[in-house]
Amino acid sequence: MQENTRPSERIGSLEVGIMGYFANREMVDFAGLLQPTVAEQFDIEATYEDAAIWAITNFSPQYIVLQDGLLPKVEEEVARQNCKKTKRFIGAKYSYDWDISIYSCDNKIK
Numbered sequence: 001m002q003e004n005t006r007p008s009e010r011i012g013s014l015e016v017g018i019m020g021y022f023a024n025r026e027m028v029d030f031a032g033l034l035q036p037t038v039a040e041q042f043d044i045e046a047t048y049e050d051a052a053i054w055a056i057t058n059f060s061p062q063y064i065v066l067q068d069g070l071l072p073k074v075e076e077e078v079a080r081q082n083c084k085k086t087k088r089f090i091g092a093k094y095s096y097d098w099d100i101s102i103y104s105c106d107n108k109i110k
Helices: 017-023 048-059 072-082
Strands: 010-013 026-029 063-067 084-089 100-104
Touching: 010 017, 010 048, 017 026, 026 048, 048 072, 063 072, 072 100
Parallel strands: 010 026, 010 063
Antiparallel strands: 063 100, 084 100
């Protein structure tokens, strides 16, 4: 991500740790660990998916990194409608359980 994004661009993801470290970019954390206002979205009925949608629409990351199938509403209602899939990594190639898709989002996400 560091080699393929501008320093001013934000990256949204559920898993921000190692990616954020190596990307050296501002991360938008769908779990609310980095942005307390995202964590405030959780209540007894809220899911990670609800928090992710809120974080994406409120912080407008230029890139969204998703584990394929983990957050289906985010994929269908946000990423595919507002962004363009720019890269896909097959998880098995990296001994990881999930395939990863990276979406580029040029406009403010609705």
